Amino acid sequence: MATDRPTSASVSTKERPNRSGETETAILEAARDLLAEGGVDALSMRMVADRVGLSATAIYHHFAGKQDLVKRVVETGYQRFEEYGCEVMKSYPRGSLELLIALGEGYVRFAFENQAYFRVLFNIQRDPRDVEELPAGGGYHVLRQCVLEAMENGAIRQADPDLVAHYLWTNVHGLVTLILACNIQKCDCAAEVTLGSPVELYRAFTTFLTDGLRPPPSDSRKTQ
Amino acid sequence: MATDRPTSASVSTKERPNRSGETETAILEAARDLLAEGGVDALSMRMVADRVGLSATAIYHHFAGKQDLVKRVVETGYQRFEEYGCEVMKSYPRGSLELLIALGEGYVRFAFENQAYFRVLFNIQRDPRDVEELPAGGGYHVLRQCVLEAMENGAIRQADPDLVAHYLWTNVHGLVTLILACNIQKCDCAAEVTLGSPVELYRAFTTFLTDGLRPPPSDSRKTQ
């Protein structure tokens, strides 16, 4: 079985059969693939080991346990997430409301293009002890900065920037988790209407986000 | 072991040692407790069986499997959720914006008072095949009806009622899942500010919900 390992082969040269770093990344990649294929339940130590060509226990020489392995995989996924956000920021003027909206759309888009990562990243079943080591770290600060600039620019109302940032975050996060959880855009509970793709749904929300639910002044009905 | 069963005791009377319904509810109650205590991972067939005083395999005479058992437990939890919503509806005038806000607050409150149920109810890892049998069924229709009435009453802007209902839903759902997932109201990523309890956070959001993020006319800065 060990002879199946691609990197060990029959190299009798000076180089070690497999430098630690190589095995580690091989494990991470196998774990990432399994995670993307079938979620965190599909990721078992033995399956990962099989793909890499090692015994399951070998993984414990590189990672503290399954939880640690998953965390490490997710960290790389989160980097992708941050890159995604940075990409969006290049396309819209700083301090604009449009940028805030676009960041939200990027969040939704990322979540659905990387569902497996997202599910694990924000796994609602997460161990409470991990709380402090969690996602959104860099991402949140970027969002908050954009909110601050938009506020200074007069693009959004004056308020606690953290409050606004959280508000924006909960909006997109709710959309994503709800769709992931029960496919709201096409289940019967969501009425007969088809509400379109997640991103389309988000776009349809933006009016409410920017102008609220209260009727505009022109909407001259009885004002309750 | 079987002699430990509270209901079997040494009743030699005509009545069966344990009517099917009794055992079933006993199993459901034990499962519910385990779920509430430690989430879905803490609920194992053997643990449930232990609590009821049966062997694990006995459960399979009453439920198709673990998934079925969990689903049945969650259904009862969801009933509680609906009752919660109905309670809120009694306290606010129909067709009012306040009722919509209050329904949201009820959602948040319920989620945190019944975290275990909520986590399972909206478990992001759910089997996709269960989609159609899922939550929010009655709850969504109630929400939609309230939105419709508020719209007719001129309390909120004219729009697709499903869109508005979903918007309101994603808002509260995002708040709940985000806090459950990474405790946003007190993690460092959420800046140094403490944003208060979930319900307080929701209340702080309501201005954005009703009036949007755009600055009010009085906010006379450069309007970008």
Add this chain to the structure above:
DNA sequence: GGCTCGTAGTTAACGCTGTTAAGCTAACGC
């Protein structure tokens, strides 16, 4: 009464899981 049938439970077992312990081998430092 005896027979059959269905219900509610049992034990044993299968294959899977994460994880630990003990041992082996090859390379490195001295």
Add this chain to the structure above:
DNA sequence: GCGTTAGCTTAACAGCGTTAACTACGAGCC
């Protein structure tokens, strides 16, 4: 050359969901 360590192995443990085969018992029927 020797001791140490990294990297891996196999064996094993305890737990999991689930299945199969079996037992005990009450109800209905001839």
